[in-house]
Amino acid sequence: MPAALEMRKAVPCLVAALAAIAVAPCAAWAAEGAGGGIPVGDLGQAVATIVIFLLLLAVLGKWAWKPIVAQLQRREEGIAQTIQHAQEREKQALELLAQYKKQLEAAEAQAAELLSQARRRAAGEQEKLLGQARQESRRLVQSATVEIEQAKIDALRELYDRTAQLAVDVAAKALRQTLRPEDHRRLVEESLREIAQEASPKND
Amino acid sequence: MLLAAENPLEHLSDKPWPGLQWHWQGLTVTAMSSLIAAMILVAIIAATLILPFARRYQRVPRGGRNVVEVLVVGVRDLIAKPALHEQAYVFLPLLCTMFVFVLGMNLLGMIPLGRITPLLGLPPIGGTPTGILAVTGAMAxxxxMTIVVLGLHHAARLCHEHHRVPMALCAAISPLLWLKSLAPTIPGLTGKILLLPMIALEFVGVLAKCGALMIRLFANMLAGHTLLAVLLMLLGQALVSLMQHQSYSLAYVGPGIIIFSVALNLLELLVAVIQAYIFTFLSAMFIGLYAAPSH
Structure with missing residues (x-):
């Protein structure tokens, strides 16, 4: 910083020295060309040009160009930042999209797996229930057959008893005086045995 | 108005304000004249038009602010950045002012203010300031000076940083250092022999470049105005011929001259902008060439 300050102090001296060197030929040139055909001008116009330009530079430099350039830079930086943010967000969005796609694919695969498992399980359950139902129906059929068989036997037995009793009663009425009780019983039993023999081949 | 003038180039010449021009031993010094007043007018118009728009910051620029920003961005992107690279922002105020000032002076020459103000009872104001060598020479x-001062500053800074010499001493010897830095480095005895001629040649090169700046702007503005003046003088001659001698032979060229003059005026408008751009761009290039650290 001190070096820069020293340099700043030295700059006006250098400018003054160089201006003096440059003004001398300029003055001679102005004096020579004042009466010529080409519009040369004079020293006063040259000095006035420099002064007016420097004043305009000072005014516009401080109150126009500096704020405008600063605002332009601020706006350009803002636009660049916005573009950068937009690009970053686009990148993030693309990454998120890829991630979501992966998750969606994984979820779809998982759902398919779960569905497949559920179907397999449902099929297993169906098979199991069908087996049980078949066993149950078979058991019910068997027990019904046994019950029917038993009912048949009971009915037949009751029929034998009733028939025997009826036959005895009928025979007793017809042969009440010729048959003794022992003969009567023997005849009835023989008759029953014959009936049973006749019935058994039909049942088999 | 030009037709009435005795000298067709009268509108280019400077008209000193009464009592504000001195002659001393063949040397003329003008304190105030129509052209100096025109330059002041240009500066006032530029400041009046630009300053109000600089204050208001708008996220989206509108109206005049847009024009000012286009100007600044144009000078920055078309002139400062290509010529000065990373130092573009340092010289941007100088280059913007230079462009506006030269453009204003060129354009003011298109308006015949110098003929209007005396009619209003005002001293003469107007003309084409860039049509005289003193003004373009001052701009060059x-x-x-920018090249020299920055070159000296750079030479002094390099001396102070590289050789650990006190800054005051570096500033004192900076002209020699800068002149030496202008010459290309040639090894051996040949380099030593050629050092002084090369320094002289390079310094003359700097002067020649600035001289070319001066002449280019002056010649372009003068040429356009001269051609316009000659054409209008022809028109005047045609009118004189028609009215005094009842001769129609020259009268036929009148419409052609008027159309050509209008076209030339439009071309002059273009030349005014192009010359302002070229002057600013070449200035930026020379500054970048001689004052930039990379040189």
Whole structure:
């Protein structure tokens, strides 16, 4: 910083020295060309040009160009930042999209797996229930057959008893005086045995 | 108005204000004249038009602010950045002012203010300031001084940083250092022999470049105005011929001259902008060439 300050102090001296060197030929040139055909001008116009330009530079430099350039830079930086943010967000969005796609694919695969498992399980359950139902129906059929068989036997037995009793009663009425009780019983039993023999081949 | 003038180039010449021009041993010094007043007018118009728009910051620029921003961005992107690279922002105020000032002076020459103000009872104001060598020379001198001052500053800074020499001493010997830095480095005895001629040649090169700046702007503005003046003088002659001698032979050229003059005026408008751009761009290039650290 001190070096820069020293340099700043030295700059006006250098400018003054160089201006003096440059003004001398300029003055001679102005004096020579004042009466010529080409519009040369004079020293006063040259000095006035420099002064007016420097004043305009000072005014516009401080109150126009500096704020405008600063605002332009601020706006350009803002636009660049916005573009950068937009690009970053686009990148993030693309990454998120890829991630979501992966998750969606994984979820779809998982759902398919779960569905497949559920179907397999449902099929297993169906098979199991069908087996049980078949066993149950078979058991019910068997027990019904046994019950029917038993009912048949009971009915037949009751029929034998009733028939025997009826036959005895009928025979007793017809042969009440010729048959003794022992003969009567023997005849009835023989008759029953014959009936049973006749019935058994039909049942088999 | 030009038709009435005795000298067709009268509108280019400076008209000193009464009592504000001195002659001393063949040397003329003008304190105030129509052209100086025109330059002041240009500066006032530029400041009046630009300053109000600089204050208001708008996220989306509108109206005049847009024009000012286009100007600044144009000078920055088309002139400062290509010529000065990373130092573009340092010289941007100088280059913007230079462009506006030269453009204003060129354009003011298109308006015949010098004929209007005396009618209003005002002293003469107007003309084409860039149509005289003193003004373009002064503008080129500003570029030359920028090159020299920045070159000296850079030479002094390099001396102080590289050789650990006190800054005051570096500033004192900076002209020699800068002149030496202008010459290309040639090894051996040949380099030593050629050092002084090369320094002289390079310094003359700097002067020649700035001189070319001065002449280019002056010649372009003068040429356009001269051609316009000659054409209008022809028109005047045609009118005189028609009215005094009842001769129609020259009268036929009148419409052609008027159309050509209008076209030339439009071309002059274009030339005014192009010359302002070229002057600013070449100034930026020379500054970048001689004052930039990379040189």
């Amino acid at each position: 001198f500003i570029t030359f």
